[in-house]
Amino acid sequence: MKNKNVKKTHKKIIIIPIVILIILAIVGGGTFFFINSKLSKVNGVNISKKPSDLGINSQNFDDTSIDKNYTNILLLGVDSRDPKVDPGLTDSIMILSIDKAHKKVKLTSLMRDMLIDNIQGEGATAGTNKDRINVIYKQGGGGQAGGQYAIKAINSNFDMNIKDYIKVDFGDFDKIVDAVGGVDIDISEDEVKVANNYIKEVAGLEGISNPPYLTHGGLQHLNGIQALGYCRIRYVGAEDFQRTERQRTVLTAVFKKLSTLGITEASSMLDTILPNIETSLSSTDMLSDASYVILNKINTIDQFRLPEDKPGYNYSTYINGTYFLGWNKAANNADLHKFIFETDANKIK
Structure with missing residues (x-):
């Protein structure tokens, strides 16, 4: 990959919304009242669950075992100087996969300079349906509309079945x-x-x-x-x-260290993190997903990144003199499906 002369920007790194799921599982040994008192701090939002509204190609995901065995959640790390005025660019984009078929937790990073389709072009790409992937939450207007817009953009470009998201402005x-x-x-x-x-x-x-x-x-x-x-x-x-x-x-x-926390430490961390969490996941879903990880003693995360480094899988592209990261959609998405769904990837048409 060639070096680019890109203007440096100083941004907060917002990278670990996954911890909220794990922490919730850790405090799961407490009372139901205690857990719910913590969950009440989360900024819960409602989004559509209709596949068409989320960019899910239902014909590709018509095997019910996929939804049963694989939970995919979009993780958004957003950097905004003032969320009330500007939703901010999404500088950390990941897909968290809870694979019940193989008892694994997986994390896929999506490069923020990737050029994707099915969104509104801005700046150098104005007038087109292409832009950098990091505009997906901002373009939707932030909040639940931004979260749903982001899910739809990811599903339509990566042929995924994501139904929920977690978003964090993570200065802590x-x-x-x-x-x-x-x-x-x-x-x-x-x-x-x-x-x-x-x-x-x-x-x-x-x-x-x-x-x-x-x-x-x-x-x-x-x-x-x-x-x-x-x-x-x-x-x-x-x-x-x-x-x-x-x-x-x-x-x-951090994931590994969380399993060693006591109830007091976990409780304190929840009080710090939860008010900054925005998610379409219900309290029941969060507890279910986190409990699955703990009950099955999953203490490692399988990792993947798109686009891949393989020859022909990524390339530099310029639009009106502005750099974007191009990628071979068919090849990268095929490997993404193999990573997330493993032996069940052939069920996705």
Whole structure:
């Protein structure tokens, strides 16, 4: 992948809405009243469940075992300076898959520069039905309309059957990492300097006078601000390709640490996270999905990313002089289905 001369932007990384499902399962040992008191903090919204409204091709998903065994949820990490005025760009887009057929949890990252169809073009793509994937929540107007619009865009472009979404404006990511006691990450020497620049920025925003800068590369224990700085690295290695990998690495580390939390720690984290959650999932659905993960002792996350690095699977494309990430839809989607549905991928027509 060639390097592009892209204007650098400083954005918060919003990467782990999956934790809400896991935390809910952890506190599941508490009383029903306690769990529901926590869930009441979530910003629940209602969206249409009609396949046509969600961009689901019903003819492709006419096997009932698919819906029974595979739950796919769209995770949106949105960066907005002022959500009341601007819904913000969706800089972290993932598909969370709970695979009951194979007892797995899977996470697929979608690159934010991907050029997708069936949406309204803006700026360089004005007058077309194409644009970057990261406009999908904003174009819908934010809120439940933005969430439904985003689901429809993803389903229609990736031939998926997603019915729900979780959206987070996640400025408290560093606090979540701190709440689980930090994470162990292997950082390269090249990544250290760039991570420190982001650590400095976050520290300034949070009024921290002595930022905890990284001093060396290698496997080390990161606190919240350090982990956030690491996740924000974009211009080291394979740019956004490797950036999404860093996000998944930290997410997976947090996932593992969550299983060790006690009820007090989990409760405190819920109070921090839940008010920032917007989701179309019902309380029953959240508890059911999270409980499945815990009861089946699933403590790892299988990871995937689109577009793939294989020759011909992605390419640079320019519209009116503006860079977009092109991708071979048929080839990438075929591999996406194999990753998510495995042996049942042939049931999708």
